[in-house]
Amino acid sequence: MKEKIGLIAIDFDGTFLDDSHFKKDLRYIDKIFSIGIPIIFASGRATAGIVELLSRLGIKDRVNYVIGHNGAEIYDVKNGKIIYDKKLDNKIADGIINLIVSNGFKNPIAIHDWEKLYTYNYDKRVDLENDVNFTKGINISKISEFPENKLKIMFFATGKEVDDIYNLIENSEYKENISQARNTNLLVEVTNNGVNKASALKILADKLKIELSDVLAFGNGENDKEMLDEVGFGYAMINSDKVLLENAKYITKYDNNNCGVEKEIIRIFEI
Structure with missing residues (x-):
């Protein structure tokens, strides 16, 4: 699996973040970024809020792109600009x-x-x-x-x-x-219509010349379903909504309060 993965997409709340809606345990952060594969965050949160939290967590300079508003917006963090949006009429x-x-x-x-x-x-x-x-x-x-x-x-x-x-x-x-x-x-x-994390991730993956089949993704909610279905390696958190757990390709061993995402990445990449 690890040889194929070219991009990692991670949901925020209930997935990367703990139940406090923050990230108190940062002990594995350096390790997951050390693998050298781009990591992006895809959330239902407002894009500005995602970027601000990345800054407060001290990882803004390690993330190139974020997907906000459930896929309605893609933001280039490095250059500080919106590169895609799809507004409601x-x-x-x-x-x-x-x-x-x-x-x-x-x-x-x-x-x-x-x-x-x-x-x-x-x-x-x-x-x-x-x-x-x-x-x-x-x-x-x-x-x-x-x-x-x-x-x-x-x-x-x-x-x-x-x-x-x-x-x-x-x-x-x-x-x-x-x-x-x-x-x-x-x-x-x-x-x-058509806005979801999967559609935005496809746009971003195309830009980066990466196939969705080579993407590793993590999520826990209904708004993550399309993304986990369409990527090659879709992991539902063990604390996920029932609709995800019933159809998940893969399920993490640990929940969001116990660094489930990081521990799974460490296991996959053997680091």
Whole structure:
């Protein structure tokens, strides 16, 4: 396996990061970067938040690219510029937001704009999103106050609300124009049609002249499914959502709180 791998793609929350949404145990970092194979991070987080966290972890200078917003954006870390994005059509985005609001949902709705997070119907469920992305929270009273550029819409929900919102959008006229991902404990995320981590990873791999069959990837959530399915070596974390564990090509021995990613890389590359 190790002879084929030309790129490593790693999800952040629940995968590389521990349950504190940070990385307290850095003892294996030098070792995994020593193998000389490019390591990129692919997350549902805002791109600006990913880059800031890499800086705080002291590894920003070791990472060339990150994929943010579940694949809606690719950022060149070395040169400090966005090299790809796929935004939602504003009419479709506004239509989906109005669909949720008109059906009586009072849930927070949020959209990132680089280092800012705009929220309609704010409540404390949004605080973690601001905290992990190091964003400035801006609470708005009108839907029209959302930023023009909409990479991803987040509907914060808990319990049954997650499926209710997901299914309402899935059965609407907008279904063919968007992609959705669920976090069963927190939110529904909506991006443009065809946007996911796998599609962005394919664009980046093509740029680097690497086949997806030669990519090693790690993830734990529903938004990682396509990526783990399409790469040659897709590892679901042992702490993954059930949907990943049921169909995983490979499963890590250790979870995200016990450096599962790093230990698997060390095992694969025998370092």
